[in-house]
Amino acid sequence: MKAVILAGGKGTRVRPLTYMLPKPMVPIVERPIMSYLLDLLKLHGFNEVVVTVGYMATTIEDHYKCGADYGMQIAYSLEGKLEKGEIVPIGLGSAGGLRKVQEYAGFFDEPFLVICGDAIIDLDLTVAMEYHKNNQAIATVICKEVPKEEVYKYGVVVTDENNHVLSFQEKPKVEEAKSNIINTGIYIFDPKVFDYIPNDKAYDIGGELLPSLVQNKLPFYAFAPEFQWVDVGSTKDFYVANTMLIDQQINGIKPYGKEIKPNIWIGINCDINFDEVEIQAPVYIGSSVRIEKGAKIIGPTMIGSGSIIKEKATLNKSIVLSYTKVNSYATISEKIIAGKYIINPFGEHIDIEESDINFLVDDARKDEVALSEEQKEIMEMIKNIGDIQINR
16 A cells, blocks of 8 residues: 655754754654654555655655665655755645655555654554545545644534535634544545646645535545544654653553663663662663763653763753763753753753853763863852753
8 A cells, every 4th residue: 555754844843853853753762753653554554655855855765765674665755956965845735745746657546645744643544544445535534533622723624424524624713613523634545636736836735635625525534533643743742752652651652672660661781870870760761871870860751872861960851862961960850952952842942052051961972071160160059959941
């Protein structure tokens, strides 16, 4: 079976993480989001996958290559052009991107799945495909029932008693919502859908194609099974998704590594004397991590591979990506540390280099540098104050 993963967006709501990586490559407990999707696709027999790419396209292509490591075939469709050695994204809209794939080589010759590369789901794709085929639909939108008070965050789908789609509401006020069934951005299409996608302009699935299918009174259905949908559309979502996976709250997925104690997961080649540190589950510790005596790790916390947590440092409910050094006495509470950024879950961040706080948090691969007298004074203050604050 065939599927398309939409992976070309800039992921502005996940900045500054997406200054470093395209959103589908942002790691959830050390694996890119898109890898979890590929696992699911393979499980349900989708062995031919096209990934639409634009922003940081080569990062995705270099990681997954032809798909051999996943036992499937992966190809890429670039939405952009090369200028002075750099890829410049050119937005075609989600439906326009599908048309480009089809025009290239006629890839879609059977019903196919379309899914965004920024969510972890456990949807039974086999059942969804059967539902689509049994209805002889031109399109099926996968929906989810949400509490009525949350409908304002989503595109609401209105159907009749046979689940035939009648209309949409984009992020309606709670009191005006006609339904609490929302669009998850997962679709199944028949190739006939290309008769309704223009080839001379950018064209969107949710805002343009789907309303056109309704207007033309085509066999278009909503399917709302029970499934878990962990959307990673913002920095807060990234933080929550990591903590959920660490705590085994995402169905069917466990942290990678060895579970040395209940809900404490660890990789290989780590330098940790567990009699000299305090670790409160749930915690994930990657490979080649060093945690020095007197350090305290309070879960849910993730420590990426190659990181160093120095003497008497504290990590409290934080996500620390690979090769991070947290220096002695520093307290990191409910933060994300990614590259040169310290981020709170709402997206506000400090640039470590610009703020000249490398003596608190830095790249673990750098050589140790002696502290200046001013930095020593600040470190003495930190022993009493502790946490790095980022005001919202």
